[in-house]
Amino acid sequence: MTIFHLDFMRYALVAAVMVGLTAPAVGTFIVQRRLALLGDGIGHVALTGVALGFLTGTAPVATAVVVAALGAVAIEMVRARGKTSGDVALALLFYGGLAGGVMIIYLTPGESTASLNSYLFGAITSVDSTDLWVIAGLAVAVLALLAVFGRELFVLCQDEEVARASGLPVRFLGLLIAVIASVTVVVAMRAVGLLLVSALMVVPVATSQQLTRSFRTTMALSMVFGVLATVGGLTSSFYLDVPSGATIVLLALAGFAVALGIGRFVRRSRTGESTA
């Protein structure tokens, strides 16, 4: 029997592909914008959203999207005002989001912090067909937005001042990337959990930039690495009977280590050629 004969594994694999494609695509812009830890900040805030879902009896994914998007907009506004640096703004949200989530879950009758576990660490095999439609819809929306606004986002993330002097709607684009990131975090939450979500946005990008010279190929290759990590991690976690989220992230990190070695080697032989 293979994993494709199990419904829950088929759903999980499709979800894994979606997450593997979207998280690094968004991550490429976020890393370029020097906000590599944005995903972590949003992930912590999303936890408050999940807990609010429990408290109010609504779907935690829905409340997580709303709260994460509000958190991302708050981060962007604090950052744009320039009074507090971006990383301090992120740190404040980390703490607030985590503490808020734990407190709200404590106040929810019949729930304990154990209810948060599947959101903290991921439970991709619990994805059902309804979840899958939601994940697929969100993933397609994220990729479509990146395709339409990609050129402008590249300029924005490269140099905000030049973006402004080119007449781009800088404030709108900043909020757009923040909201896209928060939707991605919630999509990826099912696969790897909120605590590891950012790894899928950052690690495949870091892996790919060891090997590439252009922005475009960095993004494309990071999506390939993302899918390899999510699908490979999910499959091996099934056969090895270990947690899927952690396996996915460890696999992505192993890929980074390998790429680091190959990148060194390629660069050395390149410089060797040019000096020869």
Place this chain on the structure above:
Amino acid sequence: MSTAFDMTAGQVAIDGRKILRGIDLTVDEGEVVAVLGANGSGKSTLVRALLGVQPLSGGATLLYGRPPARFREWWRIGYVPQRLSVGGGVPATVREVVASGRIARQRRGRFTSSADRQAVAAALEEVGLSGRAGDPVSSLSGGQQQRVLIARALAGEPDAFVLDEPTAGVDAGSQRMLADTLRGLVERGRTVVLVAHELGPLEPLISRAVVLNQGCKVHDGAPPTAVGTHALPGHDHVHPHEPAPAESPVPSWVLAQEKA
């Protein structure tokens, strides 16, 4: 002839510190204006404020007759910032960065046109970086990166160029190349505002010089002669046998001219 940039009583304050104190500056189309002054005198702030990138805390500025918030023809402006921002480590090739100069001419959701590609190729050719087009910008030297920034502005084929120290860290050969490029632009009637410490080979192109000192405009008129640049407040030469340069906000050559 219409005006490209028009600032009246422009003030900029950051954290309560006054950086620009009531600048009046009009740049007509086709003019080549040099902005001179010491480090920290507010040159970069002035050109950023002219573009509306730096909000004013007082006064007003117009781009082709409109305040920046209501200006729509951004393709008419090409901005060359003081240094290249490499982004957070995601590589980008020289061609990608130069191509981003087309952004104000591109429609959202449309593919890159052949006009875009031609303009990018021409801009790379102009700055002599065609051979490096596929290399990551981070692998270039500081002077080469400066040329990438200039090519990005050229690629947009704007009417007015605003260049913040395009010659900083650039060798003599590249400075002459930039001078040739600028001469071509000026002959085609382009407007140029450029910040510089030393005009060098650009000097014959300059039609007007504006000198800043501690956020105030202290001179607006004929460009300094080569000898005169020694008296600029920005000139940090120490002449051991001469008395230290006077603290006067007005360079001596300006005084000399005004007396004449």
